[in-house]
């Protein structure tokens with residue numbers, strides 16, 4: 248992973264192979280097995296969305312209807328050596344802003360209370376936690392990353408006992424589809440007045456500034 252260029256082209260072949268032969272069709276919004284691998288344009292658009300140069304992107308697990316990345320799937324150890332537990336990193340600023348509104352209202356505390364009160368949702372959230380770790384392990388193997396003991400058993404967003412970050416659970420739902428993370432699914436419903444998967448809220452400048 249010395250440069251963006253080599254890491255992108257290396258992963259094009261491994262992502263396609265894994266997604267078709269090992270894991271079946273990807274479940275994320277707006278993606279197919281053919282569009283999981285990040286292109287140079289994807290890396291550029293992600294960098295525009297986040298306002299910084301993105302690195303170590305292994306897959307685009309969710310896309311806008313226009314094709315732009317919504318989420319970056321990132322290797323569990325960055326090339327600078329830091330452990331990176333948030334395999335599904337929500338990148339789209341319209342969606343992150345919408346989730347932030349509901350964090351400001353304290354929605355994650357209500358959700359956390361329901362984990363203690365509702366055994367069914369607690370069990371679903373435990374399964375979501377396990378799915379998240381399994382997905383990260385898949386990305387780890389795909390990117391040839393050594394094991395990352397610092398984050399062993401740790402997922403993201405407070406799973407499985409708390410909801411700490413709506414961005415993390417929403418990034419999970421967008422990347423694996425509905426029906427796996429109950430609080431990610433709820434967050435997607437909550438933000439519907441600001442963004443839905445059927446609408447494009449991208450800034451055209453993200454693509455127009457690409458000099459590929």
Ligand SMILES: [Zn+2]
Nearest residue numbers: 311313447449
């Ligand atoms: Zn779009």
